[in-house]
Amino acid sequence: MIEIRPLSGIGEIAGGCDLAAELADAAARTGLLPCAQDILVVTQKIVSKAEGRLVDLRRIEPSPEAQRLAGVTSKDPRLVELVLRESTDVLRAAPNVLITRHRSGVVLANAGIDRSNLGSADGDSALLLPEDADQSARRLHEALAARWGSAPGVIVSDSFGRPWRMGVVNVAIGAWALPALIDRRGQRDRDGRPLEVTQIAFADLVASAAGLAMGEAAEGVPAALVRGLAPEGSACAAAALVRPLEEDLFR
């Protein structure tokens, strides 16, 4: 049996706060002692906040290209400027849609920049993705291991839209101490045929499972512990989930 337990009671996270300590306190309050076989899923939002990735839009000067794309997309030109700074490539710009390739290689809307639940009613704040979400996961894992002796794998999750499906799902933009991608190439099915599905986006599945216990709205829970998993294969970071540019058929 697999269990997903929300870690509730985590308050507003400020820049520079000790997020590992906050998560450890929340686990203790929930009566959980996470072990090395568990996976702790943490939303990008609190990781970015703890890492001080909040930007004051009033300080952002939109470039002419940002102004142009803001016209196409009906978005705030300052936000578009931030998106362009965070991205290497614009895939699609259409009314209310701006899909880019983030510097990490990840393709997503608005370079993952977030404007909800930032604790500022003025609407002039924006939250960037972590500089390197795999390293964010590694640092959390190591800080928790120092505290507990051993620590669960850590996933930094975000919610993404999909080109042909409605609604968002949670995916892993950072992962540490777990096999983000499980590779079954070379294995065979019961009939001896090579398996057709050879790579499993394990960290994305775990992020989506945890997403069921978290939430985007006011009552949102920013972390969950997943217990009872036994993935095959060796650990790799979420960078392994990014499809290489040369394989992209939908640029």
Added chain:
Amino acid sequence: MIEIRPLSGIGEIAGGCDLAAELADAAARTGLLPCAQDILVVTQKIVSKAEGRLVDLRRIEPSPEAQRLAGVTSKDPRLVELVLRESTDVLRAAPNVLITRHRSGVVLANAGIDRSNLGSADGDSALLLPEDADQSARRLHEALAARWGSAPGVIVSDSFGRPWRMGVVNVAIGAWALPALIDRRGQRDRDGRPLEVTQIAFADLVASAAGLAMGEAAEGVPAALVRGLAPEGSACAAAALVRPLEEDLFR
């Protein structure tokens, strides 16, 4: 807490078998009495098998277009012929890649046609998607409700690749008696701003969570029960997860 319990011990499923009875037996063996608040996730593979969607490739005559696409993709021309018959549109054809829009509107590889674990070593079988996976889910839900008095929501899951991410994830191609898509349009965040993430692909999240308890390899488990969910919103089928053609920016 959310729990995911695999339903194991389900044997080979033959065309015309009473799949609801097989699932009820597996739940009983697992010591589970599913309730209306649970969600039962069943793989497309056993649904298709039970619905007799197995095709003998030796009876398929590839058209000239199938022959041409088989050359481009290095795929079996008979399989490509089946893919074309099941699809309304070819989005991409490249070496080892054939992405189409299935008649249901779903965009996926090979029109979802499966050749692994079909119980035939000769390699001349192929398994099509259910004719209408939402109706498959409805029939299973109703048969289980007749047996148990009430029944869980039912999801028919499949594993899909993604254009910009490596590995497959489980998604819902059929759903009944649950909100496949949760719509939060009009809701506001803690700061009073309109929520940016307004639609949640709930059934896809549940399918992915269940995917952690199932599997594609020889030891695969074809069904799982997810317990402890409390989704907001009213029930809608998985058809709601298909992005309308006119919104497709990546044709």
